[in-house]
Amino acid sequence: MPTSKDPNGHDDPSVDDSGADDPAVPLRTSTGIGRSVVRLRLLLASVERRHHETQRHLAALRQQLRRVPTRSVNGNLAVDAYLAVMAETRTRLAKSEQDLQDLELLKRRALQEIEALELMGRIQQTQQELAELREQARWDSRSEVLEEIRRLEAVVQDYTTQATQNIMSGGQQPPAPEPPAKST
DSSP states (O other), X not given: OOOEEOTTSOEETTOOOTTTTOTTSOOOOXXXXXXXXXXXXXXXXXXXXXXXXXXXXXXXXXXXXXXXXXXXXXXXXXXXXXXXXXXXXXXXXXXXXXXXXXXXXXXXXXXXXXXXXXXXXHHHHHHHHHHHHHHHHTTOOOHHHHHHHHHHHHHHHHHHHHHHHHHHHHTOOOOOOOOOOOOO
């Protein structure tokens, strides 16, 4: 684990900045942000797996729809059985297509949530750096320190604006399900 020097020049093993600049590495914060990001990434992996399974299932159902008429024409399937198989296959196909849409919606929402959490983690980290610099500025009034404080304040503002936009756009509700068709 990487270490850093504390103000007295000693190694500080509590500092772990590995992956700090790599967005693929989960955030390591004292809050639950890192755990939430990991949980969402696991959910995303599950959604991706299910998405691929559903796509394979859709391909199989479409192939079945193409083959059933041939089986009926060749005399292997009666007309009533043909109609029943086609209706059942179409019903399963429609359900799988809806599942695919729902999975894509869940994937988009999880990605938005991960982005928002990562922004919150960056805000917390930058605010911590800013607090440390402000403390340093109490005894070190070099212009570089003051410039870095202004830069970090701008970074916090930028991250906050991005997080606000993400929250505003991500708060959209999924479309309401259509009521079932009335039977006649």
